[in-house]
Amino acid sequence: MLRAEKSDDSLPFIRPRMSRLPSPSPVYRILFVCLGNICRSPAAEIICRDILQRCGVQAQVDSCGTASYHVGSRPDVRMLSALRRAGYEYAGHRARTLCSKDGELFDFIIPQDAENERDVLRIISPSAAARVLPMSRWFPAGCKYREVPDPYYGGDKDFDEVVALLTESMTALVRELFAVDYSPRSVCRMDGGVSRSSSR
Numbered sequence: 001m002l003r004a005e006k007s008d009d010s011l012p013f014i015r016p017r018m019s020r021l022p023s024p025s026p027v028y029r030i031l032f033v034c035l036g037n038i039c040r041s042p043a044a045e046i047i048c049r050d051i052l053q054r055c056g057v058q059a060q061v062d063s064c065g066t067a068s069y070h071v072g073s074r075p076d077v078r079m080l081s082a083l084r085r086a087g088y089e090y091a092g093h094r095a096r097t098l099c100s101k102d103g104e105l106f107d108f109i110i111p112q113d114a115e116n117e118r119d120v121l122r123i124i125s126p127s128a129a130a131r132v133l134p135m136s137r138w139f140p141a142g143c144k145y146r147e148v149p150d151p152y153y154g155g156d157k158d159f160d161e162v163v164a165l166l167t168e169s170m171t172a173l174v175r176e177l178f179a180v181d182y183s184p185r186s187v188c189r190m191d192g193g194v195s196r197s198s199s200r
């Protein structure tokens, strides 16, 4: 399995603002954050992990919420159905809330919307703020959204749209953070080597 080279030098957008990555882990740790940790962030976690596994990249991927309403719950069944329709498998996740320690444990903290971002910055220490990168950073050009829309009060179409948006954005995220080029038909490393074909 390919290990993304963990190096402060490989992160020019972080380097000017901080001297080092925090986690002692030899692989990158990435944390997706939303409000309840039952819809958007577990979907982002599942999609990111799926893509990294297909690319053969080792990383620790997790998610959490800023609110505690759903602590201990599985992801929303509507989100699990949307993920299944898109070909993703749920491998077990229980909702938890973000704590200040997460800012020290994770290399990248990815809020799904602007309110999540404000809450994250309130909870973690200021020294970790440079590693908070909004999911919208990787939205495709011309995207009609400014943040990942909350599907909780919506229908199946809204959940499908979030899964599609996260899938498209995640390919750009893994390219920037992990230097892997993922496409539906083939999985290529940036150095040109093809890791393996994807069935999707």
Ligand code: 4NP
Binding pocket: 034, 035, 036, 037, 038, 039, 040, 041, 065, 069, 150, 151, 152
């Ligand atoms: P999430 O969605 O933040 O994407 O998990 C929500 C989940 C629960 C609630 C709102 C949004 N809620 O109000 O309980």
